[in-house]
Amino acid sequence: MTDKAVDGIFGFGQGKLSVISQLSTHGLTPRVFSHCLKGEGTGGGILVLGEILEPGMVYSPLVPSQPHYNLNLQSIAVNGKLLPIDPSVFATSNSQGTIVDSGTTLAYLVAEAYDPFVSAVNVIVSPSVTPIISERNQCYLVSTSVSQMFPLASFNFAGGASMVLKPEDYIIPFGPRGGSAMWCIGFQKVQGVTILGDLILKDKIFVYDLVRQRIGWANYDCKFKKL
Known part of the structure; x- marks a missing residue:
């Protein structure tokens, strides 16, 4: 056991050769695993071979017959208001879909959803913060707490x-700038595939239930070690 973060690739896919599938085949663990990634900058977290039972857990079915952990994302809301996004941009096909991937550091949002998302955030925060573009990223100069100025988002x-x-789940700090703190949207604007990486997954318990085909x-x- 160690308190230090471990870096590397650990095969927990849905295929027969993945670690969780082989352990399950030998009767050593159920075909379920869970993780809880620390939100602090030091990294690390908890990996559980099995299911974590936590009050308030919600589940969504996996898209069948996919090599990745695809979910059906249907809509996005900012401060409770649904954004004008065609749900078909999230549908799973050979070239698009929505994937949960702990091996991705940030997060990626299709352009058809990214633009209305950023626009909605800008409308809410613009009276109090200064929106700027930095290296093609939407950023903000903030002089107060981001948790007070920025809205909640619901996927x-x-x-x-x-x-x-x-x-703090969708914006990331980039240090001081001109007496203010610069924060930037953590989603990267892409075509085709929406990927929910560690930026989104941190400080949440995630359960990958391959028996019931759901997440x-x-x-x-x-940061708490006991679950």
């Missing part, structure tokens, strides 16, 4: 499961 999935993002999550302060 709504099939099965009635919503993932509520606090400001569950609940907000949790992952």
Whole structure:
């Protein structure tokens, strides 16, 4: 056991050769695993071979017959207001879909969703912060707490499961600039595939239930070692 973060690739895909599938085949663990990634800058977290039972857990079904952990993202809301996004941009096909991937550091949002998302955030924060573009990223000069100035965002999935993002879940700090702190949208604007990486997954319990073909999550302060 160690308190130090471990870096590397650990095969926990859905295929027969993945670690979790082989352990399950030998009767050593159920075909379920969970993680809780720390939100602090030091990295690390908790990996559980099995299911973490946490009050408030919500579940969304996996898209069948996919090599990745694809979910059906249906809509996005900012401060409770649904954004004008055609749900078809999230549909799973050979060239698009929505993937949960702990191996991705940031997060990627298709252009058709990124633009209305950023526009909605800008409308809410513009009276109090200064929006700027830095290296093609949407950023903000902030002189107060981001949790007070920026809105909540909800990613709504099939099965009635919503993932509520606090400001710290979708914006990242870039240090001081001109007496203010610069924060930038952590989503990268892309074509085709939306990927929810560590930026979104941190400080949440995630359960990958391959038996029931679903993913569950609940907000949790992952710096605590006991679950």
